[in-house]
Amino acid sequence: MRSGKPKLATIWLDGCSGCHMSFLDMDERLLDLADRVELVYGCLVDTKEFPEGVDITLVEGAVSTEDDLRKIRQVRQRTRTLVSLGDCAVTSNVPGMRNPFGPRPALDRAYLENATSRQQVPTEVVPALLAESLPVHAWVPVDVFITGCPPSADRILEVVLGLLDGRVAEAAKVSRFG
Amino acid sequence: MSEVRTLVIDGKDVAATSDQTVLSAAEENGIHIPTLCHLEGLSDVGACRLCVVEVEGSPKLLAACATRVEEGMKVTTSSERLVAYRRNIVELFFVERNHICAVCVANNHCQLQDQARDLQLTHFELPPLHPELTVDATHERFVLDQNRCILCTRCVRVCDEIEGAHTWDIQGRGANARLVCDLGTPWGSSTTCTSCGKCVQVCPTGALFEKGRTVAEAKSRRPYLPYLVKAKRQGS
Amino acid sequence: MSTDGPDGSAPVRHGRQPEPLIPDGPARASANVCQAAGCLSMGSDQLFETLRAAVLARGLHDVAVRRVGCLGLCAAGPLVEVPEQGRLFERVHPGEPKRTEDLVSSLAGETVAGRSVAADPFFSHQVKVVLERCGTVDPERLEDYVATGGYEGLSKALTSMTPEEVIAEVVRSGLRGRGGAGYPTGLMWRTVAKAEAPEGKYVVCNADEGDPGAFMDRSVLESCPQQVLEGMAIAGYAVGAHRGYVYVRAEYPLAVKRLSSAIRQAERDGHLGPEIAGTRFNFQVEVRIGAGAFVCGEETALIASIQGGRGTPKPRPPYPASSGLWGCPTLINNVETFANIPSVISRGGDWLNTIGTERSKGTKVFALTGAVTNTGLIEVPMGLTLRQIVFEIGGGLAEGRKFKAVQTGGPSGGCIPESLLDMAVDYETLAAAGSIMGSGGMIVMDDRTCMVDVAKFFMDFCREESCGKCLPCRVGTEEMYRLLDRVTTGMATRSHLAQLEDLAAMVRATSLCGLGQGAPNPVFSTLRYFRGEYLAHIDDHVCQAGVCPVPAGPPAGATEAALAGTATVSSGGRP
Numbered sequence: 001m002r003s004g005k006p007k008l009a010t011i012w013l014d015g016c017s018g019c020h021m022s023f024l025d026m027d028e029r030l031l032d033l034a035d036r037v038e039l040v041y042g043c044l045v046d047t048k049e050f051p052e053g054v055d056i057t058l059v060e061g062a063v064s065t066e067d068d069l070r071k072i073r074q075v076r077q078r079t080r081t082l083v084s085l086g087d088c089a090v091t092s093n094v095p096g097m098r099n100p101f102g103p104r105p106a107l108d109r110a111y112l113e114n115a116t117s118r119q120q121v122p123t124e125v126v127p128a129l130l131a132e133s134l135p136v137h138a139w140v141p142v143d144v145f146i147t148g149c150p151p152s153a154d155r156i157l158e159v160v161l162g163l164l165d166g167r168v169a170e171a172a173k174v175s176r177f178g
Numbered sequence: 179m180s181e182v183r184t185l186v187i188d189g190k191d192v193a194a195t196s197d198q199t200v201l202s203a204a205e206e207n208g209i210h211i212p213t214l215c216h217l218e219g220l221s222d223v224g225a226c227r228l229c230v231v232e233v234e235g236s237p238k239l240l241a242a243c244a245t246r247v248e249e250g251m252k253v254t255t256s257s258e259r260l261v262a263y264r265r266n267i268v269e270l271f272f273v274e275r276n277h278i279c280a281v282c283v284a285n286n287h288c289q290l291q292d293q294a295r296d297l298q299l300t301h302f303e304l305p306p307l308h309p310e311l312t313v314d315a316t317h318e319r320f321v322l323d324q325n326r327c328i329l330c331t332r333c334v335r336v337c338d339e340i341e342g343a344h345t346w347d348i349q350g351r352g353a354n355a356r357l358v359c360d361l362g363t364p365w366g367s368s369t370t371c372t373s374c375g376k377c378v379q380v381c382p383t384g385a386l387f388e389k390g391r392t393v394a395e396a397k398s399r400r401p402y403l404p405y406l407v408k409a410k411r412q413g414s
Numbered sequence: 415m416s417t418d419g420p421d422g423s424a425p426v427r428h429g430r431q432p433e434p435l436i437p438d439g440p441a442r443a444s445a446n447v448c449q450a451a452g453c454l455s456m457g458s459d460q461l462f463e464t465l466r467a468a469v470l471a472r473g474l475h476d477v478a479v480r481r482v483g484c485l486g487l488c489a490a491g492p493l494v495e496v497p498e499q500g501r502l503f504e505r506v507h508p509g510e511p512k513r514t515e516d517l518v519s520s521l522a523g524e525t526v527a528g529r530s531v532a533a534d535p536f537f538s539h540q541v542k543v544v545l546e547r548c549g550t551v552d553p554e555r556l557e558d559y560v561a562t563g564g565y566e567g568l569s570k571a572l573t574s575m576t577p578e579e580v581i582a583e584v585v586r587s588g589l590r591g592r593g594g595a596g597y598p599t600g601l602m603w604r605t606v607a608k609a610e611a612p613e614g615k616y617v618v619c620n621a622d623e624g625d626p627g628a629f630m631d632r633s634v635l636e637s638c639p640q641q642v643l644e645g646m647a648i649a650g651y652a653v654g655a656h657r658g659y660v661y662v663r664a665e666y667p668l669a670v671k672r673l674s675s676a677i678r679q680a681e682r683d684g685h686l687g688p689e690i691a692g693t694r695f696n697f698q699v700e701v702r703i704g705a706g707a708f709v710c711g712e713e714t715a716l717i718a719s720i721q722g723g724r725g726t727p728k729p730r731p732p733y734p735a736s737s738g739l740w741g742c743p744t745l746i747n748n749v750e751t752f753a754n755i756p757s758v759i760s761r762g763g764d765w766l767n768t769i770g771t772e773r774s775k776g777t778k779v780f781a782l783t784g785a786v787t788n789t790g791l792i793e794v795p796m797g798l799t800l801r802q803i804v805f806e807i808g809g810g811l812a813e814g815r816k817f818k819a820v821q822t823g824g825p826s827g828g829c830i831p832e833s834l835l836d837m838a839v840d841y842e843t844l845a846a847a848g849s850i851m852g853s854g855g856m857i858v859m860d861d862r863t864c865m866v867d868v869a870k871f872f873m874d875f876c877r878e879e880s881c882g883k884c885l886p887c888r889v890g891t892e893e894m895y896r897l898l899d900r901v902t903t904g905m906a907t908r909s910h911l912a913q914l915e916d917l918a919a920m921v922r923a924t925s926l927c928g929l930g931q932g933a934p935n936p937v938f939s940t941l942r943y944f945r946g947e948y949l950a951h952i953d954d955h956v957c958q959a960g961v962c963p964v965p966a967g968p969p970a971g972a973t974e975a976a977l978a979g980t981a982t983v984s985s986g987g988r989p
């Protein structure tokens with residue numbers, strides 16, 4: 001049973017939160033958007049479990065860890081229109097820069113070589129890295145891509161409003177990497 | 179010595195001189211064809227294939243930058259198929275090497291990035307090749323980052339044809355093709371480079387840039403070339 | 415002294431070698447010992463010396479022992495033909511004295527042995543124009559060539575025909591280029607003849623022969639280089655050129671050696687050089703050695719390479735016929751094309767025109783290899799069916815093996831399935847079937863061949879040989895290779911297949927030269943006739959031929975990670 005306003009969710013995988021910041025940059029237009037959608041999951045909402053039956057999910061970040069992968073599979077299952085938000089989700093961007101070297105040297109660099117105290121690669125709590133950091137559509141089908149690092153608030157709003165009005169092609173018109 | 183030729187480009191009657199290319203005839207008439215390896219003032223090599231057009235009667239697509247106009251030619255510059263191919267081409271450039279615009283010196287001043295925007299490329303389907311490549315920062319003023327090089331050979335040509343130094347060339351075949359300085363030596367120890375900076379100015383991407391530039395700061399001055407060419411011709 | 419060729423197979427001997435034995439009168443029997451690269455690599459030079467010594471020792475004064483070029487059945491070498499008896503002796507290894515003794519007693523007329531040539535379909539179906547003298551003349555003796563009518567065509571052209579008449583004769587013959595594209599040779603000559611050339615013109619013989627497994631041009635050059643030189647000189651006269659180049663790959667040291675010696679001898683006897691045949695026509699030929707890049711066979715790359723530059727193609731037009739070597743009009747033809755010319759002139763164009771089909775005239779030389787009984791060099795009239803070539807000339811497949819496909823045209827060609835075996839071999843029919851005539855590689859494949867693996871093999875070749883100048887070929891061949899690799903390792907989904915097809919279409923349409931434009935062809939043709947094999951790898955993880963290492967079940971995540979690099983997936987880093 002669907003009722004009321006379309007359900008919108010946002011999630012954050014391996015990204016810097018810049019795309020979410022950009023989303024917040026909509027400022028007062030956020031209020032207009034809030035009139036048109038129900039925000040059901042994301043950093044602004046205190047929900048622990050990703051809900052079922054979401055209409056639009058914006059994903060920030062690349063798929064870099066086992067945890068990211070588990071999340072994105074669940075999100076895909078529960079979302080009608082999945083949107084890759086920003087270059088990290090679209091191309092794996094900065095997280096993908098470790099790919100030519102592999103996960104081990106990246107961990108060593110971060111936790112051993114560059115660490116000033118307690119030099120140790122964590123094995124608990126921190127989720128295990130996948131062999132490569134990949135864009136979202138490498139693992140699950142993605143419906144809409146919003147490029148940019150980060151995409152501007154205008155661009156995000158335009159695409160989301162377009163989707164609410166049933167215009168999927170809107171995203172390509174404003175594509176720009178970087 | 180050149181004679182007048184008349185042809186049709188995208189349904190528009192166009193007059194050009196016999197030494198003009200399809201690309202220049204189109205530009206003169208306000209018809210835009212995307213390019214990357216072409217640069218006004220340098221010889222044309224037809225390497226990036228972005229400017230391919232359909233010519234009636236030719237079973238093959240032709241590079242507009244490297245094809246002379248002919249009498250009665252009928253040219254189509256942007257059919258659906260051509261646009262799709264161009265999008266594929268730009269995608270292949272992106273997956274070939276490490277193009278992470280967000281951290282690139284050329285961000286917002288890059289012609290490859292512009293092509294992706296103009297062609298409305300939203301993402302890449304093909305697996306990235308991204309070989310591990312070197313950055314040569316041995317020159318006192320400039321840097322070569324192979325990771326951003328699209329092998330357009332503009333630098334090779336400007337250095338050879340305008341500066342007369344022929345510091346750059348291409349080594350290796352296929353996916354192993356690389357831009358090389360002199361006989362594969364570091365740029366800083368080049369015996370031919372005059373440090374004129376022309377290659378840096380003509381590079382369409384963030385592969386060649388001035389030292390001290392960080393993300394999004396490398397801005398080349400590409401359109402200056404025709405003046406140089408003219409000055410050189412008049413001088414000689 | 416003897417040195418190995420770069421490929422290790424063809425020892426090239428320098429310095430003086432024993433003279434052939436040639437009786438004063440007509441020979442009662444001759445041992446024609448093959449000295450082309452294939453037999454040489456099996457010791458036929460030593461065999462020649464052994465035979466020569468044996469014949470001398472037995473005092474057989476009316477027996478000849480001669481060196482000749484390729485005898486055709488290369489895989490059964492070392493070969494010796496005794497033409498007077500119509501017999502071919504196979505596998506006469508110098509290390510097996512019994513074989514040599516049988517041959518010598520046959521020469522002495524004591525026994526009759528060897529394979530009978532007349533009744534053998536391998537020979538009886540062949541028609542020899544290009545290979546007319548291969549296996550009958552000594553490749554290093556100009557006298558042999560002249561004694562069999564050599565240089566008659568050239569002197570006829572020079573003394574009794576105008577250049578235009580020569581061209582008209584070539585047009586009338588219907589001859590088309592044998593280097594791959596099949597462009598009408600006469601038209602090409604006319605274009606070059608008409609081109610304005612204030613600074614002269616050139617004739618170039620393309621002997622780069624880079625297709626994997628091809629050795630047609632090599633055999634012609636090693637067996638009868640004079641015929642090619644004569645063809646080039648006639649072309650020079652027809653188009654108004656006074657200089658010619660033969661561009662040979664460095665992997666063919668024996669061809670280079672024989673060609674160079676042929677040029678010296680022809681100059682010495684006035685068939686090349688100044689005032690040929692007492693006329694005012696002069697023509698010089700030089701050999702240029704290429705470093706063995708496949709792309710250097712492409713004409714604009716070849717020109718760049720002869721000029722001393724990097725061998726990369728240029729956009730055409732302008733074609734070499736108007737702007738080639740050093741910007742001058744240049745005629746480029748293949749070895750086999752030139753080898754046809756002397757007979758076209760001496761016997762007339764109409765003669766060649768009677769051989770072949772409506773639009774493909776004359777003969778074609780093929781290097782027949784793969785799963786057939788008789789592998790080697792063959793020359794057949796255009797229009798023979800593939801079935802005749804594979805099952806009659808080739809002698810069919812080995813006992814118990816089933817025919818699957820025949821590959822023609824090399825890396826730009828395609829695979830033709832059993833249902834089309836009755837197809838006539840000519841330019842148009844092959845093209846309609848999704849392959850090409852190409853330069854003459856013909857590989858027969860049986861049920862142990864996986865067609866996806868075949869497509870991958872050729873793509874691997876193309877990505878290695880891509881010159882890297884243009885993007886679609888440089889990156890596209892690499893990406894197609896990786897997609898094919900996914901199929902053969904069971905990592906592909908249907909969407910990868912769709913990606914492969916899209917990419918193939920794009921690379922074909924947008925690449926700069928024939929290498930990139932042709933590279934997707936093996937993919938297209940195997941998909942056209944053997945799509946089922948692709949789907950079996952993808953959907954069922956089965957390689958019907960048992961060639962590919964497809965694991966039984968899909969590896970974790972493989973079907974989902976549409977974009978994951980192959981290296982990652984096989985390193986097993988994924989959950």
Ligand SMILES: Cc1cc2nc3c(=O)[nH]c(=O)nc-3n(C[C@H](O)[C@H](O)[C@H](O)COP(=O)(O)O)c2cc1C
Nearest residue numbers: 591592593620622623624711712713747748751928
């Ligand atoms: C990648 C590539 C490789 C080629 N290799 C050869 C070759 O090895 N030998 C050859 O004769 N032609 C080769 N060709 C064809 C030549 O470009 C040219 O068409 C031919 O030499 C013309 O001679 P023809 O008309 O006598 O065939 C090749 C073409 C391409 C695109």
Ligand code: SF4
Nearest residue numbers: 277278279282288384
């Ligand atoms: S060179 Fe251009 S396309 Fe490549 S990363 Fe830099 S800005 Fe992006």
Ligand code: SF4
Nearest residue numbers: 337371372374375377
């Ligand atoms: S700085 Fe000038 S001379 Fe040096 S490589 Fe660049 S163009 Fe050539």
Ligand code: SF4
Nearest residue numbers: 327328330331333381
């Ligand atoms: S360095 Fe720049 S100008 Fe030179 S080939 Fe690479 S992309 Fe082109």
Ligand code: SF4
Nearest residue numbers: 881882884887927930
């Ligand atoms: S198609 Fe391939 S071989 Fe030909 S020019 Fe392009 S990269 Fe070089």
Ligand code: FES
Nearest residue numbers: 224226227229243
């Ligand atoms: S601009 Fe014409 S091929 Fe690159």
